[in-house]
Amino acid sequence: MIHMNGIVKRFGEQTVLSGVTFEVKEREIFGLLGPSGAGKTTIINILTKQLNADGGSHGTGADMLETGLMLDADGLYGRLNCLDNLNLFADVYGIPRSKSLEALKNVGLTDAAKKAVNELSNGMRQRLSLARAILHEPKVLFLDEPTSGLDPATAKGIHTLILGLRDNGATVFLTTHNMDEAIKLCDHIGLLHKGKIIEEGVPADICERHNSFKTVPDLEAVFINLTGVELE
């Protein structure tokens, strides 16, 4: 469904991606892992047509209106309340405003519906940004570090939500620094390092391949083993 084939991306002199190739199957949660600065966000930006690649081909199997997106720059309107933020997008998509309440409920923000975005905690803000991404029930969902900085309970809630979306037919592409999250949540992962995907597959299989499956699958060890760097 989502694919990249030999994608190259340069920023001036710096080559960030030097031939990235991978494929994400329909109704799968794909996790892209890599150290800070590896180019994970850049890959999302290319797939969502916010950036042009310098070489290679890519596609998502969905048009922009069937795509949901959550980035760290959330673009929420700080002075407007949660509901108004979502209602704007419901109006833009031409879907009933009742979907806004539904999305708020899905991310556990029903009680904060009338709260201004500027008054939300970081975690609440992140959940609102996720609510906007799933508002129109997209076929393909891109989530850039959806749980970074969240407490474990909230993160778990978001995991449940993402799993539910997949079970309802969505294809999810997410980035993460969190190995635990990758193992629990993702059907498939790719490790991005020095501009290339250096390893990919089912998380447990990858750990097995690299003999890092003592008591629990230790993806962290695999990663350090392969790259010499630690994910924070």
Next chain:
Amino acid sequence: MRIIKAIFIKQAKDMFKNPMVLVMFIIFPVVALMMTKLVTVEDLPPNMFVTMMAAIFAGMGLISSATGVIAEDIEQKSLRFLMIAGVKPYQYLFGTIGFYLLAGAVASVLFALIGDFTGTETLKFLAVMISGTAASILLGAAIGLLSKNQKTATSLSMPVAMIVGFTPMIATFNETVEKAAGVLYTQQINVIVNDFSAGLWKPLLVIACNIAVFIVIFVAAYKKKGIKLS
């Protein structure tokens, strides 16, 4: 149209929560009203405070508001999310500028109600005010498009607003400036609101030319800086 309306509604809701912008639309008429009621010095020209505040509002207040709103939407990445949701740049601009044009017109009517004008005077006043606010908003929107972020937006719009706003005042003391200022829409607003017996057509024509120039600048800014995803 659905999308333009959605943007329009968003800008309306946002304005009432944005003190920086709301202040322009409330403070100027309120100050005009208070000064008109409170200052009772003999021999003051009729409606002096209304016309003064109205001219400053149309000439200066609106430029920085329009600039700020557009620059903020671009800097905060909210416009990016709208575009990913299928909003075309022109729809965003129509919705946003459309709302502020209406707000400028409503404020003009407020000023007209505060002032003690005859029927013809009211019509002349509204004609220059509504076209003048439109000129300001287009100029401000063009600056907003050209600015990378809100900081550059302010540092660009402030001097521009000062120049177009204060030139008419300097013009009253200096003939050379007065001649040069004749091409400015703010000067024409002042000409009419200070002397309703003056002919209306020349000022309106000058303001229309200003609007035309600002549209050209706006389109050039749009083409150069663009609002695009990649």
